[in-house]
Amino acid sequence: MFIHKKQLRRCHKTEQYVYKNMKTFWNERYKQEKYAYGKVPNSFFREKLSKLQPGNILLPSEGEGRNAVYAATLNWDVSAFDISEEGKNKAEKLAKENFVSIKYLIGNFPNLNYQNEQFDVIALIFAHYPTHIKKEYFPLFDKKLKSGGLIIFEGFSKNNLKYKKDNPNIGGPKNINALYTTDELKSFFNNYDIIELEEKEIELQEGLYHNGRGSVVRFVGKKKY
Numbered sequence: 001m002f003i004h005k006k007q008l009r010r011c012h013k014t015e016q017y018v019y020k021n022m023k024t025f026w027n028e029r030y031k032q033e034k035y036a037y038g039k040v041p042n043s044f045f046r047e048k049l050s051k052l053q054p055g056n057i058l059l060p061s062e063g064e065g066r067n068a069v070y071a072a073t074l075n076w077d078v079s080a081f082d083i084s085e086e087g088k089n090k091a092e093k094l095a096k097e098n099f100v101s102i103k104y105l106i107g108n109f110p111n112l113n114y115q116n117e118q119f120d121v122i123a124l125i126f127a128h129y130p131t132h133i134k135k136e137y138f139p140l141f142d143k144k145l146k147s148g149g150l151i152i153f154e155g156f157s158k159n160n161l162k163y164k165k166d167n168p169n170i171g172g173p174k175n176i177n178a179l180y181t182t183d184e185l186k187s188f189f190n191n192y193d194i195i196e197l198e199e200k201e202i203e204l205q206e207g208l209y210h211n212g213r214g215s216v217v218r219f220v221g222k223k224k225y
């Protein structure tokens with residue numbers, strides 16, 4: 001299909017606009033003193049990580065650092081990134097409170113110079129993106145993971161929109177494209193041995209913004225050698 005240069009520029013401008021708006025939204029949310037999703041790690045992530053030998057872990061879209069700091073207390077070498085400077089400040093404060101250190105970068109994933117096959121684990125916890133970012137980020141998650149490495153994933157499913165109608169306190173994106181299905185995870189990670197993959201109704205109690213009954217997709221996959 002022929003795409004005019006002007007159309008491409010318009011598309012790029014819209015993407016930049018979305019990025020700026022997202023950044024403002026998340027900085028506003030994280031400006032408050034309280035931790036938006038609490039200081040304790042996500043329970044699915046905790047359960048999975050506690051069974052593994054420490055190595056290098058990457059936490060994309062890590063917000064205020066609850067999962068990164070937990071991993072660091074278990075002696076993982078922790079890298080994290082996000083688009084929110086306020087999130088980074090809170091994460092570094094939480095790391096200090098726990099006497100650990102984490103390497104936290106700000107920016108768009110493709111612009112951050114992580115090495116290919118750098119990580120033993122990449123953990124995506126409520127990392128929600130519009131379609132164009134999903135297309136950019138997911139192939140890169142695969143590239144940055146070592147062969148034999150693990151993806152640990154929990155995110156709201158597309159069915160969470162129904163739960164959110166009855167219970168707005170559950171949180172999660174309104175944009176259906178930013179939510180997940182099990183098929184989507186299968187196709188993102190099609191070269192993986194699936195250890196766990198399910199859509200599940202769960203009860204969350206995570207800080208101010210994830211409370212009550214909701215629907216998530218959970219995935220644990222091992223990159224094939």
Ligand SMILES: C[S@@+](CC[C@H](N)C(=O)[O-])C[C@H]1O[C@@H](n2cnc3c(N)ncnc32)[C@H](O)[C@@H]1O
Pocket residue numbers: 022026037042060061062063064065066067081082083084087107108109125126127128129133
């Ligand atoms: C629901 S929060 C989850 C935070 C953290 N993972 C947790 O579970 O506490 C979603 C995070 O995605 C980040 N985010 C949104 N768009 C992003 C993008 N394009 N690149 C990186 N992070 C992004 C936001 O700044 C926010 O911190």
